[in-house]
Amino acid sequence: MTIKGKAYIAGIYEHPTRHAPDKSTAQLHAEVAKGAIEDAGISKDDIDGYFCAGDAPGGAWPMVDYLGLNTKKLRHVDSTETGGCSYIIHLGHAAEAIAAGKCSIALVTLAGKPRTGAMPPRAAGAEVDFESAYGATTHNAYGMCAMRHMHDYGTTSEQLAWIKVAASHHAQYNPHAMLKDVVTVEDVLNSPMISDPLHRMDCCVVSDGGGALIVTTPEIARSLKKPLVRLIGHGEAMKGPRGGKDLDLTYSAGVWSGPRAFEEAGITPKDIKYASIYDSFTITVLMQLEDLGFCKKGEGGKFVADGNLISGVGKLPFNTDGGGLCSNHPVNRGGMTKILEAVRQLRGEAHPKVQVKNCDLAIAHGTGGLLGVRHAASTAILERV
């Protein structure tokens, strides 16, 4: 049993806003749902599957009601919550449900406003008394990974800075990007230290906004007007300190989700023309590239240097929308926008200055939670048909 080729992404929408003081979170979900439905050219009343994560106010059933979905037709819901990569997991789960005949047109939404509103609270885990007082945040949890990666493999701040430099080269062409200025390695190194060894420019932006997907069957996708993009491989995985045994913060759960997705797709990292890689921090990208097999463990620093991630310049164009480092990071969750830009690339709808020629195979990979503590990862391999 495989999901290979059994589900197509027929509709996408990214909210243009990065700052939404006058909108509600539920409203943003409705706006991205409407956008993806219109992009696909379907009716909302045809949707029979709905997927959302912890950013959706109240969870699945309040959202299904608020969005006015057709409850006579809706027969499959999934509110898997794995932080920023939830939506890449949802894409895989939607494909599974479609392949099993449990739904035929699935809607996935992400939206929220960490810049202008409160973030949804997270329930405490069993570790709470043994960790919460120590103040793990995204910055210092990823800082701990970067510190150990530098120690074990000689990775440098200059190498990490190249990831931001590449993202900024792409963001200059995205009219919606929060940070459109092209930056240099020196700019990154001279930005203030936030949590050693990560500088401010090693960190992604904080933005309001959201995005949505319509996932459907091959038959329905072919009846619609958009270029055909299908899911051919999917993987998900989780990692944590596991009782503190053999702690190794230099790799992520991507070492498991990546090979699962590539094996299902029947391709290797060398075949990938475009990569959407979650970039909550520069170190996130470097570790994921290693974990996914684009280079050997420990060689990520060399791989990302000298513009190798810049479209038209390097070997692996990445995050051509500017990514979380420059464009947006809606609800502090980057998984959805990773899928959206990969679909644009496969459709040939990316900005002409960053569009990858003959882009027929792309990867969208994300992580959720804290790489330095416990997290999930999910990998999707997408193909233009």
Next chain:
Amino acid sequence: MSEAKKYPAPVTNPETAAFWDAAKEGKFMIKRCTACGEAHYFPRSICPFCYSDKTVWEQASGEGTIYTYSLMRKSPTGPYAIGYVTLKEGPSVQTNFVDCDLEKLKIGQKVKVVFKPTDGAPLPFFTVA
């Protein structure tokens, strides 16, 4: 910096109460599985490695080395350093480094446990040995 930072009191639960009772006596406890021999942290009743329920409390030396750290330069309560310490007994534990020069922390450095008071049981931290 002279003001003592206020830390939240552990909520505690039946599974971990013995850890916090020992902390009140200045003892840093870990759990060890008598079936597979592995130590783990934070403490569970079922061994996370072999799933045996034959886990027992063991007083740890409180000594270890820094696996990694990150110095958070700003926060509402000032700078702080988070990290992991690999205990002599094996498990790595998340902690903050305190009562030492945070600018001079190094991976591999020897550290030891210190307890800081809360409104409930004291919390374990680590300082340079």
